[in-house]
Amino acid sequence: MGDLVLQKIAISGPTLASMIQHLSSSPADLDGLLFGHVTCIAPSTLSDDSVQSTPDSQLVATISSFLSFPSLLSFYDSLGRVDSSRLTLTNLNQKPLIGWFSFRRKTPLRPSMRESSVTRSLPSNPQLYLPVQNASSESLFAPSIFLLFTTPLQDQFIQTCQYRAFQFQSSNLCFNPLPIDIVNIGPAFRGHYGAFSPTSALPFLNCELRSSSAINECRNEENLIGMKRIAKDQSELDMCAEGMQIGRLNQLIGPEAVNYTAGLEDLYEKMLCKIESLARLVEASSAKVVEQENHNRKLRYKVARSAGLE
Numbered sequence: 001m002g003d004l005v006l007q008k009i010a011i012s013g014p015t016l017a018s019m020i021q022h023l024s025s026s027p028a029d030l031d032g033l034l035f036g037h038v039t040c041i042a043p044s045t046l047s048d049d050s051v052q053s054t055p056d057s058q059l060v061a062t063i064s065s066f067l068s069f070p071s072l073l074s075f076y077d078s079l080g081r082v083d084s085s086r087l088t089l090t091n092l093n094q095k096p097l098i099g100w101f102s103f104r105r106k107t108p109l110r111p112s113m114r115e116s117s118v119t120r121s122l123p124s125n126p127q128l129y130l131p132v133q134n135a136s137s138e139s140l141f142a143p144s145i146f147l148l149f150t151t152p153l154q155d156q157f158i159q160t161c162q163y164r165a166f167q168f169q170s171s172n173l174c175f176n177p178l179p180i181d182i183v184n185i186g187p188a189f190r191g192h193y194g195a196f197s198p199t200s201a202l203p204f205l206n207c208e209l210r211s212s213s214a215i216n217e218c219r220n221e222e223n224l225i226g227m228k229r230i231a232k233d234q235s236e237l238d239m240c241a242e243g244m245q246i247g248r249l250n251q252l253i254g255p256e257a258v259n260y261t262a263g264l265e266d267l268y269e270k271m272l273c274k275i276e277s278l279a280r281l282v283e284a285s286s287a288k289v290v291e292q293e294n295h296n297r298k299l300r301y302k303v304a305r306s307a308g309l310e
Contacts, residue, residue, distance in 0.1 A: 002037070004059060004132065004141050006064050010166045010181045011063040019066055020161050023103040023149055031102040032068035033075075033087075035095040036061060038141040039133045059132070061098055061145055062183075080117025084125045096130040099145025109150045111175055119146045119175075121170040144168045146175070 023030070042059045069075070076082045100122060102115055111119070123129070123142035132139040146166045166175040220253065 003144070003169050003171050004139060005169075005176070006038070006061050006145075006167050006178055007180045008181055009061050009063065009145065009147075010183050012191070015063060015065065016182060019101075020149070020163075022068060024159060024161055026068075026103070028174045029072060029102075029104040030068055030070065031072055031074065031100060032066055033092070033097055034063050034066055034099045034101055035092075035143060036064040036098045037060075037096055037133055038098065038130065040135045040139075042134070042244075057145040060181075061141075063147075065095070066101065066269075076118045076121070078114070080114040080121065082118060082121045082124060087122075087125060087128060097128050097143045098130065098141070099143050099147065101147035101149065102148040105151045106153050107150050108166050109148060109157060111146060111148060111166065115146065115148070115174070116168075118171065119144065119166075120173070123170070140218075142170075144170070145178075 038059065038061045041060055075086045098117065123144055129140040129142055132141055142169050146168060147163065148166070149161055149163045151162065152160055163180070165178045165180050167178055168174075169176055
């Protein structure tokens with residue numbers, strides 16, 4: 001069976017952020033496994049798509065979760081030989097394995113000899129192969145993805161984490177660098193949401209006939225309920241961005257939102273001002289707490305001293 005060549009790797013922003021935070025907070029180098037699925041994505045035929053689509057279908061591997069180990073050499077030995085008994089479907093909780101990752105500090109951003117050996121021997125268990133979704137014919141993908149994380153060789157004032165993705169080609173025994181897409185909502189990722197369909201039913205609508213006076217009373221009641229709801233929403237919005245009117249949020253939703261970027265920036269600015277105000281309030285409260293603790297400490301000292309003198 002020949003190698004299935006990937007065009008790119010996709011990972012959601014929260015998953016990547018979780019990985020980087022987990023790796024950066026680790027006291028030592030570590031590695032782990034990558035889980036996800038491989039999908040054959042058909043080319044987009046939408047004429048208003050801002051991204052130029054390729055004429056052929058693309059094979060995309062999506063990383064959905066990861067499993068890290070507390071130390072290196074967790075599922076392989078010092079020579080890079082994978083222990084297949086530790087990578088059974090039972091031990092992996094039936095999660096589809098697509099590859100593995102490694103994190104090491106202050107080293108070059110390229111696979112080492114041992115990492116090459118691990119990636120080469122990882123697909124040795126055919127039971128770990130996973131089917132390709134939306135493929136025209138039955139195809140199996142071997143877990144051949146390697147995601148490498150490193151830190152810069154020189155210390156920097158800002159914490160930086162570098163990463164690069166590879167696919168190991170067993171036919172020519174080499175690594176093929178792959179681009180990484182941070183999956184987000186937008187035209188470039190429309191293919192990920194093309195199969196979405198709502199599943200909730202329509203709400204119940206009361207369609208009984210009413211007189212004109214009853215309709216007017218109903219409208220007055222609905223207006224009162226609507227005003228109360230708007231006041232409640234405005235109160236909740238003031239807790240996050242004081243001074244932002246609830247009516248302006250309607251302009252930030254839908255296709256016309258691109259014309260109101262200034263309003264969105266104003267919303268963020270007011271939210272930051274609210275956060276700064278809360279931070280100053282917390283700082284002032286903390287200072288009062290410290291002052292009260294010092295006062296209590298002095299009072300206890302005086303009481304203890306007076307009791308000793310008596």
